[in-house]
Amino acid sequence: MESTGKSSFVVVANRLPVDRVLAADGTPTWRRSPGGLVSALAPVMRKYHGAWVGWPGSSDDAPGSFSSEDMDLVAVSLSAEEVAMYYEGFSNATLWPLYHDVIVAPEYHREWWDAYRRVNERFARKAADVAEHDAIVFVQDYQLQLVPNMLRQLRPDLKIGFFLHIPFPPAELFAQLPWRRQILEGLLGADLIGFQREGAAHNFAALADRYTEATAEDHRIHTADGRSVRVQQFPISIDVAEITDLVSEPDVVMRTAHIREEIGSPEHMLLGVDRLDYTKGIGHRLKAFDELLAGKEITPDDAVLVQVATPSRERVEAYQTLRDEIELQVGRLNGEYGRIGQPAVHYLHSSYERPELVSLLRAADVMVVTPLRDGMNLVAKEYVAARTDLRGALVLSEFAGAADELGDGAFLVNPHDIDGLKRTLLAAMRIDDAEAEQRMRALREHVLHYDVTRWAEDFVATLRAT
Numbered sequence: 001m002e003s004t005g006k007s008s009f010v011v012v013a014n015r016l017p018v019d020r021v022l023a024a025d026g027t028p029t030w031r032r033s034p035g036g037l038v039s040a041l042a043p044v045m046r047k048y049h050g051a052w053v054g055w056p057g058s059s060d061d062a063p064g065s066f067s068s069e070d071m072d073l074v075a076v077s078l079s080a081e082e083v084a085m086y087y088e089g090f091s092n093a094t095l096w097p098l099y100h101d102v103i104v105a106p107e108y109h110r111e112w113w114d115a116y117r118r119v120n121e122r123f124a125r126k127a128a129d130v131a132e133h134d135a136i137v138f139v140q141d142y143q144l145q146l147v148p149n150m151l152r153q154l155r156p157d158l159k160i161g162f163f164l165h166i167p168f169p170p171a172e173l174f175a176q177l178p179w180r181r182q183i184l185e186g187l188l189g190a191d192l193i194g195f196q197r198e199g200a201a202h203n204f205a206a207l208a209d210r211y212t213e214a215t216a217e218d219h220r221i222h223t224a225d226g227r228s229v230r231v232q233q234f235p236i237s238i239d240v241a242e243i244t245d246l247v248s249e250p251d252v253v254m255r256t257a258h259i260r261e262e263i264g265s266p267e268h269m270l271l272g273v274d275r276l277d278y279t280k281g282i283g284h285r286l287k288a289f290d291e292l293l294a295g296k297e298i299t300p301d302d303a304v305l306v307q308v309a310t311p312s313r314e315r316v317e318a319y320q321t322l323r324d325e326i327e328l329q330v331g332r333l334n335g336e337y338g339r340i341g342q343p344a345v346h347y348l349h350s351s352y353e354r355p356e357l358v359s360l361l362r363a364a365d366v367m368v369v370t371p372l373r374d375g376m377n378l379v380a381k382e383y384v385a386a387r388t389d390l391r392g393a394l395v396l397s398e399f400a401g402a403a404d405e406l407g408d409g410a411f412l413v414n415p416h417d418i419d420g421l422k423r424t425l426l427a428a429m430r431i432d433d434a435e436a437e438q439r440m441r442a443l444r445e446h447v448l449h450y451d452v453t454r455w456a457e458d459f460v461a462t463l464r465a466t
Ligand code: GDG
Pocket: 034, 165, 166, 236, 273, 274, 275, 308, 310, 350, 351, 352, 353, 354, 357, 374, 375, 376, 377, 378, 379, 380, 382
């Protein structure tokens, strides 16, 4: 259905919340993509008949504007060159590593920056076109940090919110960015800027105070043009109901039991689920597991590690190097400790449907979440939501945003400390049922109490009140 209307609530994100799929007869159609953000915003979108501005993810045959489940989808098209420079380049090879503690070195290229600015301008113009007078516009994430101010110049009547899903780095790192002032000013176009953690909000306020004309005072920033911008922590969460429903599906229950059998019914199943990204600490996890086997603290009968590594950003060089390193590590480990039909690590470089993923979460005794830096980490919260049986243990890096909320019940760990990680993995494997239950209750109290719908409501209500 074509749509030409304007909306009083507009989401602006790099991607549209739909995937291109082929129907049975081979014609391409669009299906809503799974994901917490889409579910979280769905009620607000329905209530206001919202619009979502984003890139369809492929350059071919995306309609300019179409309707899907109570929202208008407004496509921003990108050329192949723009995808390479704005998305793979500036977003994922400059900003992503810079904002994640420079785990790999960020690359600074002026032509990437030019593309980033140009594409942000295009997103801002589209949003300006579809927003009603006085509408609320909610801009998402690091790919679009210039949009708030560009939009404000075009449409001063709008209420603009921005949420950063990844960490915001401290001055020592952010100061490297040749375009640091422009990025800070871009964000300051918003009325409300949300971060995952308090530390990120603090980093941003200090940097805005230092490198722009604005002055920061606690959680408020006063801009040179006399506006007041609120900066605040809004820890994102998950769609708890989605997981709870899947957990009780008969297929999932059956699949959970089969998974244990298929991996040889070990005493302990350890599980990692991550995009194959250098921020996720997959190599550190493998090293600790390897040393535990080498030191005979565990045997391949005791413990099996299942590692789902979802393909990600495969055209970016650092991700190709990472894949080679991880696969070398896995190969060595299995060569050393595996037997016919019984690898020590089940390494799965593919993406799974949600029911299979939830079956894995239910099958695992120890969920291993060891990022070196992570804005939040939803997998940790999904594991907790899936454990309606109050079993299982969560090993969680203190460098994930989730550690702020889940510190009570999880086994917190510094993934750089390999001996500490080994000790923690052993402790999590050896936990007795009573302690596991007590910890899981504490974890579930947080996750069930604050799900992604509340996150979205909180953000939008705070934005309205600014
Ligand atoms: C960014 C920030 C922040 C994974 N494999 C499959 C699959 N997944 C799903 C997980 C989870 C999501 O993808 C990944 O979310 P994370 O939070 O773990 O990590 P990022 O992708 O890096 O997300 C992060 C997040 O934004 C939200 O603000 O928490 O810090 O980096 O939901 O379950 N889903 C399916 N198949 C898979 O194979 N269907």
